[in-house]
Amino acid sequence: MLNILVCVKQVPDVNLVKIDPATGSLIRAGVPAILNPLDANALEAAVQIKERYSGTVSVITMGPDQAAEALRECLAAGADRAILLSDRAFANADTLATSYVIAKAAEMIGGFDLIFCGKESLDGATGQMASQLAERFDASLLSSVKRVLSVNEREKVVMAEREYTNGTQTASAIMPCLMTVEKTNYHPRIPNLKSWKASRTAPIERYTSETIPGLDRAQIGDPGSPTKVPRTYPLEKGPGGKMIREGSAAKDAAKLLDLVADLI
Numbered sequence: 001m002l003n004i005l006v007c008v009k010q011v012p013d014v015n016l017v018k019i020d021p022a023t024g025s026l027i028r029a030g031v032p033a034i035l036n037p038l039d040a041n042a043l044e045a046a047v048q049i050k051e052r053y054s055g056t057v058s059v060i061t062m063g064p065d066q067a068a069e070a071l072r073e074c075l076a077a078g079a080d081r082a083i084l085l086s087d088r089a090f091a092n093a094d095t096l097a098t099s100y101v102i103a104k105a106a107e108m109i110g111g112f113d114l115i116f117c118g119k120e121s122l123d124g125a126t127g128q129m130a131s132q133l134a135e136r137f138d139a140s141l142l143s144s145v146k147r148v149l150s151v152n153e154r155e156k157v158v159m160a161e162r163e164y165t166n167g168t169q170t171a172s173a174i175m176p177c178l179m180t181v182e183k184t185n186y187h188p189r190i191p192n193l194k195s196w197k198a199s200r201t202a203p204i205e206r207y208t209s210e211t212i213p214g215l216d217r218a219q220i221g222d223p224g225s226p227t228k229v230p231r232t233y234p235l236e237k238g239p240g241g242k243m244i245r246e247g248s249a250a251k252d253a254a255k256l257l258d259l260v261a262d263l264i
């Protein structure tokens, strides 16, 4: 039986987030939180593997208490077990501190054959977590997986198609293996009413810095985070475009040439 872990993050819907011009920080208050979209693709890949080979899919997140909602969404979409790592001591964590806490918690809850991550989060978007987690799990890493072709549990080998600069690459890796997933072939399923209802009351395992054994406090939260973000800048919008409507294609082209000539 495969033991599969999916790392998920609850993110603010960035389409609705604004930046406070005075402080340069994100205004998150009142912005709805959603499951990071690429994590939903990773979960779908994990659930399809479970359905094909049998196993257990656990989802884990480090975040505030409200992140439990993202876990419930995953339970509705096929996850079997949900783990929330939440503690004020984890706040202001960068990727190094986050991957440390997730790896220590995973060590406590069981060994995993396959670990899935989204390629990047919608908000932080560093794309660093997968490689850091693979290192901490001492796992192989297959990034940009388009399709998992086979999982050989006995020989501990996973075979997958990866998106490659100019095409597709078939690659095999030794398990444990961490994969990030392309969304093309793993569209998140829409939960049926029964599984959605069950997810509302399903248990969520909660751990804090006190209940994860052996956590080094110097490696968690703010003290464990060498990355500091002093300020965030909004995108500056350039001048708007101009429509050319001179009445015919030839006149449009002539006008365009005039405008370009003015710029030279």
Ligand SMILES: Cc1cc2nc3c(=O)[nH]c(=O)nc-3n(C[C@H](O)[C@H](O)[C@H](O)COP(=O)(O)OP(=O)(O)OC[C@H]3O[C@@H](n4cnc5c(N)ncnc54)[C@H](O)[C@@H]3O)c2cc1C
Pocket (backbone or CB within 6 Å): 007, 008, 009, 036, 038, 039, 060, 061, 062, 063, 064, 085, 086, 087, 088, 090, 091, 092, 093, 094, 095, 096, 098, 102, 116, 117, 118, 119, 120, 121, 123, 124, 125, 126, 127, 128, 129, 130
């Ligand atoms: C109390 C608390 C407050 C936090 N506040 C913030 C905050 O204000 N802003 C913020 O951006 N982050 C916050 N975090 C989360 C944490 O700091 C980031 O998740 C971490 O730095 C990852 O950075 P990223 O989003 O760039 O990762 P990326 O490398 O872009 O993410 C890639 C993938 O890694 C996995 N992943 C990323 N983050 C997590 C996570 N937390 N749990 C499980 N899997 C994950 C997902 O699969 C994701 O798709 C907070 C955490 C806690 C406990």
